[in-house]
Amino acid sequence: MTPMVEALGIHKSFGATRVLRGVDLVVQPGEVSCVIGPSGSGKSTLLRCINHLERIDSGRLRVDGHLVGYRERNGRLFEMRESEVAHQRRDIGMVFQRFNLFPHKTAIENVMEAPVVVRRQDKAAARTRAVELLDRVGLADRRDNYPAQLSGGQQQRVAIARALAMSPRLMLFDEPTSALDPELVGEVLDVMRGLAREGMTMVVVTHEMGFAREVGDALVFMDEGVIVEHGAPREVLANPQHERTRSFLSKVL
Amino acid sequence: MTVRPDRPEPMNAVPVRHPGRWVAVAVLAVLAAMLVHTIVTNDGFGWPVVGDYLFSPPVLNGLKNTLILTVLSMAIGIVGGVLLAVMRLSPNWILSSVAAVYIWVFRGTPLIAQLLFWNFLSALYPRLSLGIPFGPEFVSFDTNQLINQFAACLLGLGLNEAAYMAEIVRGGIASVEHGQTEAAGALGMSRAQTLRRIVLPQAMRVIIPPTGNETISMLKTSSLVVVIGYFELLTSVQRIYSVNFQTIPLLIVAALWYLALTSILSVGQGFIERRYGRGLQTGPPGPSLLGFLRRSPQEVAP
């Protein structure tokens, strides 16, 4: 079976800051991988490399068997054109910590935007699908609200619906509940739990250990740009093998 | 608002008095009365002459040219400004530097000099031709025919305006959070789609007010075309008063028209601002002469 995500020896620096120092990660289709680790350890950067929002310095990164951002021909790498990168990103959904909804568009317009503009879907069809998606994240009655009129939890659910509208094969979540008031975290995690049940492949950077334990198929602990520990969530959480994992978990649990 | 029985009792406090304000109002009222009195009674204002010329053909002709010059120059300025701003922000340093040099030159030299330059381009290049650089020419034009006075006006005003608009648009684009571009990119939108559908509509909120200023300013700046022998509103009234010596009444004619156009533009700007303010919380509207026209429904409600 082709892995959904296959990262081998990923390195990434910003100037002199070495943020990723040889990351290996494999996510099988249908799997939910949760990534934890201290702030600044490179979790967001890793996610952003997976959909080529950042370009990797070395290593090989494949999504669904295809190199991300490059083509390989006769053993040589060719950088992809911007339009090809955009084409690849259609199949990878991303949810951001700060939602990043389009503030000048209503909830339903946010969800319809990419299908209409990128996939050139017929407007009526896109609307029907957007209504379904908003209904699914529990926001059927908020479709004509602007983001500023929604709570953080509602905005994040619209953002998830917006990503799902492109029918992605892989969803990336970058601390989707970190900007939310505690009482709003649950509604977003519920939606993500539902997605996982339906078999969506997900990479989730999170501090919600309960979610990781219950929903995750794998738990990845990152520190200083490397994956320190990787295993079944219950085992890593109950019985961490590395000192750095132990000290991190003791701080967050 | 009625006080319902279940509401707590109102404060019933004596409000703070502002005697200073009342003194100021009284002084201003007296000054205003004096102003109206002199405007009505001083024959020098020549109100009958103002009435005679307000809708006279030469004035309306000048007005028409002012409008045409303003609309077309602003159109060139806005389109050019967006292009320059996008070039300026491009990761390609050559595009970015070309835009920077353009802005530097066109903002850094007097507009009058630029108007004269375009008008006298034929002295520099008597013929302009289309062809392969350093190779054969396909067509060739007499510069004086290609760039007549009117075209020189548009080039001068429009290309100069583009440099100013470029900085305004650049500021607008920079005001849009980077997360918006990332979210659009992550959805598979191209850079052009992101710019057109996501970034520019949000940048509009920042771009429109200074663009309104630029347009109002262009109404009056367009009078500089007199240096290359073209005419518009102000030139028309000057031509009239240089013959009949009714300087003040004719300047009032021009002023009334400029004020009328400025008022129309301000109202239009209010509508456009509201159009692009959708979904975006804006602070209270800034002080404006015509601010009463753009009060939001909540403020009007009791």
Ligand SMILES: Nc1ncnc2c1ncn2[C@@H]1O[C@H](COP(=O)(O)OP(=O)(O)O)[C@@H](O)[C@H]1O
């Ligand atoms: N665009 C960037 N330019 C420079 N440094 C960056 C950039 N993005 C991230 N970094 C740096 O990379 C490191 C890791 O960042 P990040 O991946 O966001 O960590 P995490 O998500 O685990 O908190 C941090 O030290 C951060 O300052």
Ligand SMILES: [Mg+2]
């Ligand atoms: Mg992060």
